[in-house]
Amino acid sequence: MAGKAFVVTSGKGGVGKTTVTANLGTALALRGNKVCVVDSDIGLRNLDVVMGLETRIVYDLVDVIEGKCRLKQALIKHKKAERLFLLPASQTRDKEAITPDQMKDLMARMKNEEEFDYVLVDSPAGIERGFRNAIAGVDEALIVTTPEVSAIRDADRIIGLLQAAEMYEPKLIINRLSTDMVKRDKTVDQYDIIDVLAIELLGIVPEDGNIVVSTNEGMPIVLTDDNSSGSAGAFRRIARRIEGENVPISPTGDTNEGLFVRFKKFLGLDRKEPERV
Amino acid sequence: MARRSPAAVEIKGFGNDVNIILNADAAFSAIEAQLLKKLKNSDKFLAGVEVILDTGERVLNTDECGKLKEIITGKFGLVVSNVRCRSEESRTAVEEIGWNFEHRDLTEFEAKEKRKALVRKPPDEKENDTVLIKRTFRSGQKELHRANVVIVGDVNPGAEVVATGDVVVMGALRGVAHAGADGDDSAVIIALDLSPIQLRISEYIGRPPDLKLKTRNIPEIARVEDGSIVIEKLR
Numbered sequence: 001m002a003g004k005a006f007v008v009t010s011g012k013g014g015v016g017k018t019t020v021t022a023n024l025g026t027a028l029a030l031r032g033n034k035v036c037v038v039d040s041d042i043g044l045r046n047l048d049v050v051m052g053l054e055t056r057i058v059y060d061l062v063d064v065i066e067g068k069c070r071l072k073q074a075l076i077k078h079k080k081a082e083r084l085f086l087l088p089a090s091q092t093r094d095k096e097a098i099t100p101d102q103m104k105d106l107m108a109r110m111k112n113e114e115e116f117d118y119v120l121v122d123s124p125a126g127i128e129r130g131f132r133n134a135i136a137g138v139d140e141a142l143i144v145t146t147p148e149v150s151a152i153r154d155a156d157r158i159i160g161l162l163q164a165a166e167m168y169e170p171k172l173i174i175n176r177l178s179t180d181m182v183k184r185d186k187t188v189d190q191y192d193i194i195d196v197l198a199i200e201l202l203g204i205v206p207e208d209g210n211i212v213v214s215t216n217e218g219m220p221i222v223l224t225d226d227n228s229s230g231s232a233g234a235f236r237r238i239a240r241r242i243e244g245e246n247v248p249i250s251p252t253g254d255t256n257e258g259l260f261v262r263f264k265k266f267l268g269l270d271r272k273e274p275e276r277v
Numbered sequence: 278m279a280r281r282s283p284a285a286v287e288i289k290g291f292g293n294d295v296n297i298i299l300n301a302d303a304a305f306s307a308i309e310a311q312l313l314k315k316l317k318n319s320d321k322f323l324a325g326v327e328v329i330l331d332t333g334e335r336v337l338n339t340d341e342c343g344k345l346k347e348i349i350t351g352k353f354g355l356v357v358s359n360v361r362c363r364s365e366e367s368r369t370a371v372e373e374i375g376w377n378f379e380h381r382d383l384t385e386f387e388a389k390e391k392r393k394a395l396v397r398k399p400p401d402e403k404e405n406d407t408v409l410i411k412r413t414f415r416s417g418q419k420e421l422h423r424a425n426v427v428i429v430g431d432v433n434p435g436a437e438v439v440a441t442g443d444v445v446v447m448g449a450l451r452g453v454a455h456a457g458a459d460g461d462d463s464a465v466i467i468a469l470d471l472s473p474i475q476l477r478i479s480e481y482i483g484r485p486p487d488l489k490l491k492t493r494n495i496p497e498i499a500r501v502e503d504g505s506i507v508i509e510k511l512r
Contacts, residue, residue: 002280149434153416153434153435155414156415156416156435157292157416157417157435158433159415160415160416160417160418161417163415196431196434196451197435198413198431268373
């Protein structure tokens, strides 16, 4: 099977791109895939910290692209997950150090030379050069948003930009949804988000206080938490969906109950029947 | 806007537009000479570009207009999309030459918005045409049409649709729509779900009340009535 490269992007910062990248990458690797997570946030890297690999960095993405090292030398193998690798970003350079074309070549090399099953590129926030680099050469895009109007707005902008770059079917991950808040009608719910963004929903990750702990310890939560509820379970289910398994998405995003909710809207016409007057 | 430059001709870029600004007091011969000189220095990047001729307070006659056209279009191949004048007296001369006359004392920002609405039209679009767009407008996307616009899809927050005619959204209008952008007060905006951030019709701007009492998914129509935008159920 040919490998597949994904970009994890959002537009807005702080919605959990890095957490999603780290956990989906780890979950996919735990299922036996050869996976590489790539930090494309040159100058503001932190995927290495979240993965707990910051002390092992010798070479980085820019070194590979500039030919200062071989690709293999820059890949850092994870200590706990057998087939999981990190390609860190350079911290001392900036986004201009590489070009989208170079990223395209790199993605091809990752899939062909290193034979990765999955490459997940963690995109920087914003829509500038860093974003352009991150989406170059990937096969699919995963949009991360939180139930906040500002995050949804930015996600919408990103979807538009992806379409302009001829990536027409990005998939949506709603992060940090608080079911309690939804029940009390205090937040934008998942239906509102899907209604506006109108792209396929890949999964809902519930708000989970343990994420902070796992981030600070540098240990993705899917490695430490075996529960099927909570964020770890959600990440594992999303990983299975990425592999093509048909795993139901419960409307609340927590357990296995519920119907398979797959919203895909064509032309806005399948919305609730407009009133005829 | 302060424009106290002694130069007879100024060439300035506002956003994507290039403006050729004529000094109101300079002799026409000076304008001719300087225009020729300035364009010659920059012909490499100006050729084929759409420009706006801003004559300010200056009154142009047919003869002068012809001379300017000969230089701007004839010699350098620029396309004059609009002539912006503060004086009505130039209108006949400008229109005789075949240029678009735009008369209004606008602030720079308004003028820019206005130009956007007027200038960026697809080449074969005619007034009174209706354009059918089958897609959703996402945040940051903007389209301008010199026609009526029917959108089969949504207009999301942060997106903008500008039309010289009516705007009909067969979906949810959550962003900004501007109908009758040329100054047509009779233009209307219709949407199956009208929950916009802002509506504009001609010169009028309306925004929803800060308190959200909206019943959703009822087709509604917005029009200008007695100098303000009113929204009612579509029937």
